[in-house]
Amino acid sequence: MGGGKVEVDVVSKSGNDDVHRAVHVWIFAETTQQLLIHQTHNRPGFWDITASAPIPPSHSSLITARKELKKQLGVTLPKDAFELIYVLTEDGDDEKQTKKESIDVYLVTTIDPIPLEAFTLHEKQVSAVKYLSYDEYKGLLANQDSGRHAQLFDIIEKRYKENTGARSSTLQKQLSRYAPISLNAELTGLTDSDKEALVFVVKAAAVIDEIFYLQSWYSNPSLRDWLKEHADESELDKLKWSYYLINKSPWSSLDEETAFLTTADSAIRLVSAATKPVKGWKGLEYRAAFPEPKPRGSNFYPPDMDKTEFETWKENLEKEEQKEATGFFSVIKRHSELVLDSDTYDSEKKESYDDDLYVVPYSEEYKPLLTKAAALLHKAGDITQSPSLKKLLHSKADAFLSNDYYESDMAWMDLDSKLEVTIGPYETYGDKLFGYKASFEAFVGIRDDKATNQLKLFGDNLQLLEQNLPLDNVYKSKEVNAAPIRVIQLIYNAGDVKGPQIVAFNLPNDERIVKDRGTAMVMLKNISEAKFEHILQPIAEHCVAKELQEFVDFDSYFTHTICHECVHGIGPHSITLPDGQKSTVRLELQEYHSAMEEAKADIVGLWALRFLISKGLLSESLLKSMYVSFLAGCFRSVRFGLEEAHGKGQALQFNWLYEKGAFIPHSEDTISVDFSKTESAVESLSREILSIQAKGDKAAAGSLLQKYGVISEPLKLALQKLEKVQVPVDIAPNFPVANKILQ
Structure with a gap:
């Protein structure tokens, strides 16, 4: 290194907290495989990290990283250039009176090295910069504290030295878990005017898709466009694009949201004014970054915000402001980011705002779309x-611009049309940090009138089910509205429909409407039929005891799906806490809410079927088939992964019923059903979940999911068997009618 020495610097301490927080920023040039390192005035001959700094009190990690790169080297880059690759933690030393350190390590991947004359070095902090091969840098650190940077070297090597053939093979295997299905639907039942309206509805749904890509991660749209543009360049690029289309992000839904792409696969973006201009150099090109672990808050919150920061900020807000902060239809942003991105930003000027976090309604955040x-x-x-x-269509259009969805959701409840449309922000599965924020989605279909008329029984008996729930009477609602149930043939979906496809939905989730009007259900019959044929039946053949396989039939599977959706509309929603405060289950259970609610709908749905049979409202011939079909369904949903609400909820149910002896091991590593124990096991779990929801007991929800929401040994054996025989995990639908409209 030209006689110099590499040294791993210890970032200076600041603040009085128990943990000293800091940032490290590395700039890595992709084409030359070099890292940028710097030298300080007071330590000549010692070369270190591209940029580093303590995080000042009340400042955030990413903002600090961006500011310090600008301050120390004169490099101004947007937030999507910074990839948080890991957090380095080091214990403190009581004798030396040093604090525990937590260092956020960021990587900025440029395409080519930045010309050295383009930098503006901080006159007091940086004396020189230079590029060094990461292999050479790794070697020079071999006799020093290289452990600090071992993860960095591993990440670079994995990204740029991985075998292309092996990677293609992995992606092909991941793709094979989805059975491609073409979903055609007859439009003959539609009037000419509705056929014409359908064109505009499908186009609106495609816009909703754009919003969802952005909600997943801020660089996601750039990644999508890049992958599409380069899909024909190689077999690997084609596989990347195909699997991305299923997941709508770089994270695989069936693999606990782990990344199947890296920033090295991402879009190249040009910032011509990122540094001082250099003659003949067009500017700085970088890869639009995304972290390999999916952020739990998606793009609803600042990427470097944690729960503590949010809760501390929220507690200082007025009551109405708290509702906005925790509401379905807003994102949380930083004033400091707004200031940093402004054209008038001055690093020497003191920033002035009371709180860094602030609320932006969806109508403003996604206004153009x-x-x-x-x-x-x-x-x-x-x-x-x-x-x-x-x-519905006019009120929903108005809601998009006003951010008030109450009237449009009421209109959706009252929809009585052959053309079925569900569009807007609804489910909160994407917000795994709190479960507050709703993702945009759209479903367009043709109502199946015959099937719809057959389901009136379920919607009409919700009050009867509520009154008899295995739950203390004090928590039961006195008034439950009959739930409309509509069966449709799906012709297009968009937005939050990534990965495994849903077979039904129960909406809206707005607790005000649930209280005033209840909910409505939409069953996607052609999706259900495809899943039963291609997935559930093959699963039963391999995992359910042979003598019980005859009980796995579509009617019982579809009937339980109906009951699942019905049960979303009963049980606790708006609740009173032990201290008398009014709240909702969603707000109290936070990140556990989705998994608990899906588990409730499944298991209480099973209880509800048994109850309706006991009242003579359903045939007793359903009794065995519903339990056996439910068992097969457990294996189907658990394959979605424990990061997915349905998968985690299903693991909870299977393990509870297995522990209670309702599900029992059988020959050839299959599972059988002890029908003498199913009823009590189902009722006991129903009571447990409903009671936790009624009390808003987050700790109990966490404990229940921690104990039972796991891949137990019998589940593990079943999953291994299904992978070996290559039963698809889910379907990947294609929509010919909509595709023709969108061409």
């Missing part, structure tokens, strides 16, 4: 002759 979607829905609303559909 929502304005476009609203215009399309208004056009569709003008065309259709169905009064209820007309009302």
Whole structure:
């Protein structure tokens, strides 16, 4: 190194907290495989990390990293250039009176080295910079404290030295878990005006897709466009694009949201004014970054915000402001980021704002896209002759721009149209940090009138089910509205429909509407039929005891799905806490809410079927088939992974029933059912989950999921068997009707 020496610097301490927090920023040039290192004035001959600094009190990690790179080297980059690759922790030393350290390590991947004359070095902190091969840097650190940077070297080697053939093979295997299905639906039942309106509805749904890509991660749209543009360049690029289309992000839904891509696969972006201009150099090109572990808050919150920061900020807000912060239809952002990204930013000027975090409503955050979607829905609303559909489309378009979804969700509840439309922000599965924020989604289908009429029984008996729930009477609702149930043939879906496909949904989730009107259910019959044929039946053949396989049939599977959705509408929603405070299950259980709610709908749905049979409202012939089909369904849903709400909830149910002896091991590593124990096991778990929800007991929810929401040995054996025989995990639908419209 030109006579110099590499030294791993210890970042200076700041603040009075128990843990000293700091940032390290590395700049890595992809084409030359070099790291940028710097030398300080007071330590000539010692070369260190590209940039490093303590995180000042009340400052955030990413903002500090961006500011320090600008301050120390004169490099100004947007947030999507910074990839948090790991957090380095080091214990403190009581004798030396040093604190425990937590260092966020960021990587900025440029395509080529930045010309050295482009840097503006901080006159007091940095005397020189230079590039060094990461292999050479690794070698020079061999006799020093290289452990600090071992993860960095491992990440670089994995990204740029991985065998292309092996990677293609892995992606092909991941893709093979999805059975490609073409979903055609007859439009003959639609009027001419509804066929014309359908065109604008599908186009609006495609806009919703754009919003969801952005909600997943801020660099996700750039990644998508890049992968699409380069999909034909090689077999590997084609596989990347194909698997990305299923997951709608770089994280694999069936693999606990682990990344199947890296920033090295991402889009190249140019910032011409990132540094001082250099003659003949067009500017700094970098890879749009994303972290390999999926952020639990997706893009609803600042990427470097943790729960403690949010809760501390929220507690200082007025009551109405707290509702906005925890509401479905807003994102949380930083003032410091807004200031840093402004054209008038001055690093020497003191920033002035009371709180760093602030709320932005969806109508403002996604305004250009929502304005476009609203215009399309208004056009569709003008065309259709169905009064209820007309009302829905116009009110939903208005909601996109006002951020008030109450009236449009009420209109959706009242929808009575052959053309079925569900569009807007609904489910909160994407917010694994708190479970507060709703993702945009869309479902467009043709109502199956015959199947819909057959299901009136379930919606009409919700109050009867509520009154008899295995739950203390004090927690039961006195008034439960009959739930409309609509069966459709799906012709297009968009937005939050990544990975495993849902077979039904129960909406809205707004507790005000649930309290006033209840919920409505939509069953996706052609999706259910495809899953039963391609997945559930093969699973039963391999995992369910042979003598019980005859009980696995579509009617019992579909009937339980109906009950699952019905049960979402009963039980605790708006609750009173032990201290008398009014709240909701969602707000109290936070990140556990989705898994607990899905488990509740499944297991209480099973209880509800047994109850309706006991009242003579359903045939006793359903009794055995519903339990056996449920068992096969356990194996199906657990394959979605424990990061997915349905998968974790299903693991909880299987393990509880197995522990209670309702599910028992059988020959050839299959599982059988002890019908003498199913009823009590189902009722006991139903009571447990409902009671936790009624009390808003987050600690109990966490304990229950920690104990039972795991891959136990019998589940592990079943999953291994299904992987070996290559039963698809789910389906990947194609929509010919919608594709023709969107061409």
